[in-house]
Amino acid sequence: MTTKTALITGASSGIGETTALKLHGLGYTVYAAARRTDRLRKLADRGIHPLAMDVTDDDSMRAGIERVTAETGRIDVLVNNAGYGSYGAIEDVPLSEARYQFEVNVFGAMRLAQLALPHMRAQHSGTIINITSMGGKIHTPLGGWYHGTKFALEALSDCLRMEVKPFGIDVVVIEPGGIKTEWGTIAAAHLRKASTTGPYLEQADAVATSMTSETNTKRMSPPTVIADTIAKAVTARRPKTRYATGFGARPMITLRRILPDRGFDTFIARATGLPRN
Numbered sequence: 001m002t003t004k005t006a007l008i009t010g011a012s013s014g015i016g017e018t019t020a021l022k023l024h025g026l027g028y029t030v031y032a033a034a035r036r037t038d039r040l041r042k043l044a045d046r047g048i049h050p051l052a053m054d055v056t057d058d059d060s061m062r063a064g065i066e067r068v069t070a071e072t073g074r075i076d077v078l079v080n081n082a083g084y085g086s087y088g089a090i091e092d093v094p095l096s097e098a099r100y101q102f103e104v105n106v107f108g109a110m111r112l113a114q115l116a117l118p119h120m121r122a123q124h125s126g127t128i129i130n131i132t133s134m135g136g137k138i139h140t141p142l143g144g145w146y147h148g149t150k151f152a153l154e155a156l157s158d159c160l161r162m163e164v165k166p167f168g169i170d171v172v173v174i175e176p177g178g179i180k181t182e183w184g185t186i187a188a189a190h191l192r193k194a195s196t197t198g199p200y201l202e203q204a205d206a207v208a209t210s211m212t213s214e215t216n217t218k219r220m221s222p223p224t225v226i227a228d229t230i231a232k233a234v235t236a237r238r239p240k241t242r243y244a245t246g247f248g249a250r251p252m253i254t255l256r257r258i259l260p261d262r263g264f265d266t267f268i269a270r271a272t273g274l275p276r277n
Contacts, residue, residue, distance in 0.1 A: 005029045005072040006234070007064070009055055009112065010082030012039035014181030015131065018223040019079055022231050024048050028077065031068050055082045055108025056100070065115040077234050078116045079129045080109035083149070085187030087207070088194025090144040097194075098145045105149035110156055117164065124168040127234050130157045131174050131226075134249040138256045140268055142191055142200065142207050161241060172233045173242035177249030178220040184211045206273040221246040 006023045010016040011032035020032040020043050032043045033053035040050035049071075053064040068075050086093065086101040113128050120126030135143065136150030154173060161171035188208040195204035210216060225246050233239040244250050256264055269276075 003027065003029050003072075004076040005031070005068060005074050006077035006079065007031045007033060007051070007068050007075060007112075007116070008079040008081055009033045009053065009108070011043065012036060014183070015176070015179060015223045015226045016079070016081040017043065018227040019081065019230050020048050021046065022224075022227040023077070023234070026231060026235070029072055031064075033064055033082075055112065056103045058111065061108070061112055061115060065112070065119075069119050074123055075116050075119045076123075076125065077127050077129065078112060079131070079230060080112060081129075081131045082108060083131065085135075085143070085146045085183055085190065087143050087146060087187045087191035087211075089142050089200040089204070092194045092198065092200060093145055097190075101145050102149055102152070105146075106152050106156070109153060110160075113160065117169070120164075120169050121167045126168075127170045127172060127239070128157075128160070128164075129172050129174060129230055129233060131176065132157070134175050134177050134244060134246075134252050136173075136175060137244075137253045138264070138268075140207070141203055141272065141274060142195060143187075146187070158241075170233075170239055171241075172239050174226060174229060174233070175242060175244040175249055175253070176226050177244070177246035177252065178216065179226060179246050180217070180220045180222055184217070188212050202275045206275060210272045219247050 006028045008016050008020050011020045012034035020030050024030045024046060031049045031051045032040050033051040034040055035054050037050045037052045044050045051064050054060040083105040086097055109130055130153055132153045133150045135147050136154040139147050157171050157173045188211040191204050191208045229243045229245045233243060244253050
C-alpha cells in the first residue's frame with residue numbers, strides 16, 4: 001500500500017502543528033510548511049519533514065510542491081492553514097495591509113491548490129482542506145478585511161469542489177470557532193495599531209479587550225479539536241463539504257442564519273462590549 005502524503009501550511013504552531021502530528025500518527029508522510037523552519041524543529045524530531053514556504057511568494061510555493069512530489073511521487077492531502085487576522089476599522093487599515101491579508105489568507109491557499117491539482121488529477125484522488133473560520137459565515141466590528149478573506153475562501157472552496165469532483169478530488173472547508181492559538185493576540189495587536197486613535201478608538205479598545213480577555217481565552221477549544229476534525233475528513237470515504245467545530249462555531253453560525261441582520265448586529269455589539277450610542 002502506498003503511503004499517503006500530506007502538505008500542511010502554517011505548521012509552526014497551533015492548528016497546523018497539531019494537525020501535522022495527527023496525520024503523522026495516522027501514517028501519512030507529512031510535510032510541515034512555514035516561513036521560519038527553526039520553529040519546525042519539534043516536528044522534525046518526530047519524523048515530519050520541515051519545509052520552508054512563504055505563501056505570498058510564488059517561487060517558494062512552486063518549490064515546495066515540486067519537492068513533495070519529487071520525494072514521494074504524489075500529494076494526497078493539502079491543508080491550507082496558513083493565515084492570520086488583521087483587524088482594524090475598514091477606513092483605518094492601509095490598503096497595503098488589506099492586500100497582504102488577502103495574499104496570505106486567500107491567494108496563497110488557492111495558488112497552492114492550483115499547483116497541487118495536476119498531481120491529484122493524475123492520481124485521480126486527493127483532498128484539499130481549506131481552513132476558513134466561523135468568521136467566514138458571521139461578521140464582527142473592525143474585522144472587515146479579515147472576514148472578507150474568509151468569506152472569499154468559502155466561496156472559492158464551493159466552486160472548486162464542483163470543478164474537481166469529476167477527477168475524484170474532494171474539497172473540504174473547516175470552520176473553526178474560538179481556538180487556543182496565537183490568533184487572538186495577533187489580531188488584537190493589528191487592531192490596536194490600526195485604530196487606537198481617531199473616531200474608532202472606543203470600538204477598537206472594546207474589541208481588542210474582548211479578544212484577549214481571560215474569560216474568552218479560557219472558553220476556547222484546544223487545537224486538537226481541529227486536528228481531529230481534519231483527520232476525520234481526510235480518512236472519510238465521503239467527507240462532509242464543511243465542518244464547523246471549536247468553541248462557539250456551530251451556535252454562532254446558526255444564530256447568524258436565523259437572526260435578521262440588525263438583530264445579529266445588536267447581539268455582536270453586546271458580546272464584544274461595544275459602546276452604546
